[in-house]
Amino acid sequence: MEEIRQLIAPYRKVLVAGCGTCVTVCWAGGEKEVAMLASQLRLARSAEGNEIVALEATVERQCEREMVAEIKDKVAEVDAVISLACGSGVQTMAEMFEDKPVFPGVNTTFIGMPEKEGLWVEMCGACGDCFLDRTGGVCPIVRCAKGLLNGPCGGTRKGGKCEIDPDKDCAWVLIYRRLEKQGRLDVMRKYYAPKNYRAVKRPGKVQAAKA
Amino acid sequence: METKIGIFLCNCGGAISNIDFDAAVKKLAEFPGVTCVNLISDLCLEEGKEKMTSCIREEHIEKVVVAACSPEFTEHVFAEVLEKAGLNGHLLSMANIREQCSWAHEGNVTEKAVELVKMAANRVRLLQPVEKKELPVNKEVLVVGGGFSAINAALQLSRVGLRTTLLEKETVLGGGPGSLASFYGFDSGSMISTVEGDKNIEVLTSAQMSAVEGKVGDFRVTIRKDGEEILRNYGAIVLATGYRTELVLDSGMKPGPNIVSQEQFCSMLRNPGLEREPRSIAFMFDFSDENSRFSTLATLHNALEAKEKWGSEVYVFYKSVKVDSEGVEKLYQEARECGVVFLKSEVPPRSAVENGRVKIEARDVLLGEDISLACDVLVGEELCLPVEESEDLSSLLNIRKDSRGFFQDENVHLYPVGSERKGIFFIGGCRGDLDLGRVLTDISSVVMSVHELLSSGKILAEVERVKADPQKCVACLTCIRVCPHGAIQLVRADNSKEVAGISDLACYACGICAAICPAKAIRFQGYKDEEILAQIEALGKSLNGRNVALCCQQSAYPAADLAGKLRLHYPENLRIIRVPCAGQVDVFHILKAFEKGAAAVLVMGCEDGACHHITGNTRAKERVKYCNMLLKEVKVDGRRVAMFNLSPNAPHKFVRAVNEMAKITKESGR
Numbered sequence: 061m062e063e064i065r066q067l068i069a070p071y072r073k074v075l076v077a078g079c080g081t082c083v084t085v086c087w088a089g090g091e092k093e094v095a096m097l098a099s100q101l102r103l104a105r106s107a108e109g110n111e112i113v114a115l116e117a118t119v120e121r122q123c124e125r126e127m128v129a130e131i132k133d134k135v136a137e138v139d140a141v142i143s144l145a146c147g148s149g150v151q152t153m154a155e156m157f158e159d160k161p162v163f164p165g166v167n168t169t170f171i172g173m174p175e176k177e178g179l180w181v182e183m184c185g186a187c188g189d190c191f192l193d194r195t196g197g198v199c200p201i202v203r204c205a206k207g208l209l210n211g212p213c214g215g216t217r218k219g220g221k222c223e224i225d226p227d228k229d230c231a232w233v234l235i236y237r238r239l240e241k242q243g244r245l246d247v248m249r250k251y252y253a254p255k256n257y258r259a260v261k262r263p264g265k266v267q268a269a270k271a
Numbered sequence: 272m273e274t275k276i277g278i279f280l281c282n283c284g285g286a287i288s289n290i291d292f293d294a295a296v297k298k299l300a301e302f303p304g305v306t307c308v309n310l311i312s313d314l315c316l317e318e319g320k321e322k323m324t325s326c327i328r329e330e331h332i333e334k335v336v337v338a339a340c341s342p343e344f345t346e347h348v349f350a351e352v353l354e355k356a357g358l359n360g361h362l363l364s365m366a367n368i369r370e371q372c373s374w375a376h377e378g379n380v381t382e383k384a385v386e387l388v389k390m391a392a393n394r395v396r397l398l399q400p401v402e403k404k405e406l407p408v409n410k411e412v413l414v415v416g417g418g419f420s421a422i423n424a425a426l427q428l429s430r431v432g433l434r435t436t437l438l439e440k441e442t443v444l445g446g447g448p449g450s451l452a453s454f455y456g457f458d459s460g461s462m463i464s465t466v467e468g469d470k471n472i473e474v475l476t477s478a479q480m481s482a483v484e485g486k487v488g489d490f491r492v493t494i495r496k497d498g499e500e501i502l503r504n505y506g507a508i509v510l511a512t513g514y515r516t517e518l519v520l521d522s523g524m525k526p527g528p529n530i531v532s533q534e535q536f537c538s539m540l541r542n543p544g545l546e547r548e549p550r551s552i553a554f555m556f557d558f559s560d561e562n563s564r565f566s567t568l569a570t571l572h573n574a575l576e577a578k579e580k581w582g583s584e585v586y587v588f589y590k591s592v593k594v595d596s597e598g599v600e601k602l603y604q605e606a607r608e609c610g611v612v613f614l615k616s617e618v619p620p621r622s623a624v625e626n627g628r629v630k631i632e633a634r635d636v637l638l639g640e641d642i643s644l645a646c647d648v649l650v651g652e653e654l655c656l657p658v659e660e661s662e663d664l665s666s667l668l669n670i671r672k673d674s675r676g677f678f679q680d681e682n683v684h685l686y687p688v689g690s691e692r693k694g695i696f697f698i699g700g701c702r703g704d705l706d707l708g709r710v711l712t713d714i715s716s717v718v719m720s721v722h723e724l725l726s727s728g729k730i731l732a733e734v735e736r737v738k739a740d741p742q743k744c745v746a747c748l749t750c751i752r753v754c755p756h757g758a759i760q761l762v763r764a765d766n767s768k769e770v771a772g773i774s775d776l777a778c779y780a781c782g783i784c785a786a787i788c789p790a791k792a793i794r795f796q797g798y799k800d801e802e803i804l805a806q807i808e809a810l811g812k813s814l815n816g817r818n819v820a821l822c823c824q825q826s827a828y829p830a831a832d833l834a835g836k837l838r839l840h841y842p843e844n845l846r847i848i849r850v851p852c853a854g855q856v857d858v859f860h861i862l863k864a865f866e867k868g869a870a871a872v873l874v875m876g877c878e879d880g881a882c883h884h885i886t887g888n889t890r891a892k893e894r895v896k897y898c899n900m901l902l903k904e905v906k907v908d909g910r911r912v913a914m915f916n917l918s919p920n921a922p923h924k925f926v927r928a929v930n931e932m933a934k935i936t937k938e939s940g941r
Binding site for chain 2: 061062065080084085086087090091092093095096099100101102106107118176177178
């Protein structure tokens with residue numbers, strides 16, 4: 061919040077822009093978060109005696125130029141935009157409205173799945189060289205605290221928990237159990253050489269097969 | 272064209288004396304969009320209602336504000352007036368100028384009364400009609416279980432004309448040899464043959480539920496039988512899955528030929544080819560489990576039978592004998608009269624096997640003496656526990672269990688045999704009730720409830736009162752995961768996109784889903800975000816310095832009414848907004864209130880563990896905590912928002928909370 065406040069300190073009229081897809085699903089940047097942040101900004105500025113106009117808008121997917129175009133009128137009205145989309149959405153907005161500063165309102169951290177309502181767990185690191193075929197569908201790169209390819213490390217706690225964070229499952233225990241169920245424990249006997257983390261040349265780009 | 276709003280004020284036959292009604296009428300008439308303001312004495316009496324009806328008709332009023340007593344008492348009365356006058360009953364908004372204004376404060380409160388009416392008038396503009404429709408329900412019932420409770424429930428359901436399926440996981444019906452029915456001398460054989468001969472009852476043995484979808488009136492149940500899956504539809508599901516028992520033995524002791532359970536002892540009693548009759552027998556109960564009604568009944572029964580059949584010496588070790596179940600007092604008297612020895616001990620007796628006999632040592636607290644006995648057979652203490660599959664059933668049906676693992680949450684607002692999901696009921700052992708009287712009451716209650724629900728084949732329900740806008744819903748599943756009543760499922764919208772579908776039949780209209788929806792897609796008619804904000808915004812600049820209380824209509828709102836009735840005065844600057852459940856209050860509502868100038872916001876819900884919607888008050892608490900943090904981030908005193916838990920009969924607690932908040936706002940200079 062403090063960060064956002066400083067970013068928009070010089071402006072009098074801003075747009076809080078939400079995204080209606082992924083960040084809505086994970087409670088980070090949907091219509092409701094937009095309303096909350098806008099309200100918070102107005103409160104903060106009014107407490108300083110420096111009123112701000114905070115408009116609100118949410119588009120279906122901020123990573124799609126066509127959809128972002130729908131709010132161009134609102135963007136035209138303001139001095140700056142705070143985007144509550146992922147980094148991809150922020151950049152799409154910034155590119156569409158080159159003359160306006162577009163600030164990120166969330167810190168996009170990982171690709172995860174919901175464990176229960178309101179709790180997401182990182183599942184994929186988007187490394188570009190998928191290892192899941194060898195680990196029974198459990199990713200050790202993000203789910204093992206040490207990112208080991210040849211685990212477990214020897215520090216596994218009783219009950220299959222991680223030595224670094226006892227609240228988290230040891231990924232390698234999960235991998236063992238899964239492979240055991242599938243009768244594929246031999247996969248774990250193999251040694252895997254260090255992974256090539258340069259599989260994706262940054263910036264990544266994917267072209268689907270032309271159909 | 273602007274909507275025509277009619278305002279009706281009532282002075283309650285003079286019971287509201289500290290409001291200057293003439294001045295109020297004048298002020299309200301200036302309020303934009305108001306067609307007419309009428310002061311009618313005794314609005315809720317026949318004459319008053321008639322005047323109101325004719326005024327609505329003559330002036331072509333489209334929406335109505337009633338400023339009178341608490342809506343808790345008269346909302347339904349005035350909704351009926353609207354219906355009679357040809358308006359939808361949901362186009363009514365009430366201002367509580369009696370309990371929460373006139374009676375709650377001393378001196379002239381005209382200004383506050385006018386503000387309350389303005390709040391209601393601002394809300395009424397946004398209200399939309401909610402239609403009622405008859406929705407069809409499936410009239411068949413699924414009873415899960417095969418013991419005494421299940422069989423009798425099926426028989427009674429059949430008798431009231433509802434087709435019933437009896438689903439038993441074992442190969443035969445009847446329960447075990449030590450079951451409740453046998454202790455009460457019921458002939459389970461004849462019960463089973465009656466059930467099997469009943470054309471209205473289908474018996475499926477060796478069968479289990481493997482999946483349940485849908486909701487009340489339309490449960491789609493997948494049944495696995497003989498390796499095959501059958502799909503069936505039911506209007507209601509009744510669980511009568513019983514209980515299981517576990518022997519509690521002294522350390523080092525193991526069940527064996529001379530250390531047995533009640534059920535094994537029953538089998539011994541009924542075994543004509545028993546090698547050697549036990550000469551001395553000891554029983555134990557009520558040491559580890561306070562809820563020992565079943566063990567008490569089984570012990571007394573088996574002790575008497577052993578005396579009669581074998582003439583053995585019988586000793587009963589107990590902490591206390593619970594004789595409140597049907598017929599148990601009599602059994603206890605009989606047992607004493609025929610020579611069963613009762614030995615009261617405060618701690619569990621120590622036992623050990625010595626030379627093929629069981630040695631028991633205890634201290635009899637009545638005699639004040641140490642006792643040492645050697646018996647041929649020890650019938651150990653038994654704990655009554657939930658059956659193993661109750662875990663699966665609970666997740667299959669999406670219903671909670673109590674802290675012991677039995678069905679039905681310990682929430683005081685759930686009916687004894689009802690679950691938090693409409694159309695799912697419990698009977699007897701599976702909810703931890705283990706004596707005949709209670710089981711029979713359970714059966715009757717369930718049969719009555721199911722009959723009321725399904726017998727006509729349709730239910731009159733309000734449709735789309737709570738609805739997810741298919742355009743805005745992103746199918747994030749949040750509402751489905753949080754709905755305490757299992758009323759939401761993914762459905763295909765018209766354009767074939769999957770969205771959250773809220774069942775009109777299963778919904779209890781708590782609004783928890785509407786508050787949590789990250790896409791703000793769920794609209795709850797009567798409590799839409801705009802309607803809540805409209806009440807706050809109605810105060811305009813005068814909101815400054817006012818405290819806003821968002822009060823759950825199940826607890827805090829009636830508590831405030833009661834405070835008024837008892838003339839427990841509290842600061843006049845409080846403005847109460849009625850919400851269906853504290854769980855309907857969203858962080859965003861609170862922030863908005865502060866943005867508009869509120870001095871403090873009180874979120875008031877039911878006591879812990881007593882929310883009508885199970886999780887509403889705990890969610891509200893979390894949200895308030897989150898809100899404290901958000902406010903601190905923007906340098907607003909986080910103490911200015913707080914959660915209070917109280918019950919509807921706690922007016923003093925309500926007043927204390929209001930005063931506490933008033934003190935805080937004073938301190939923070941508001």
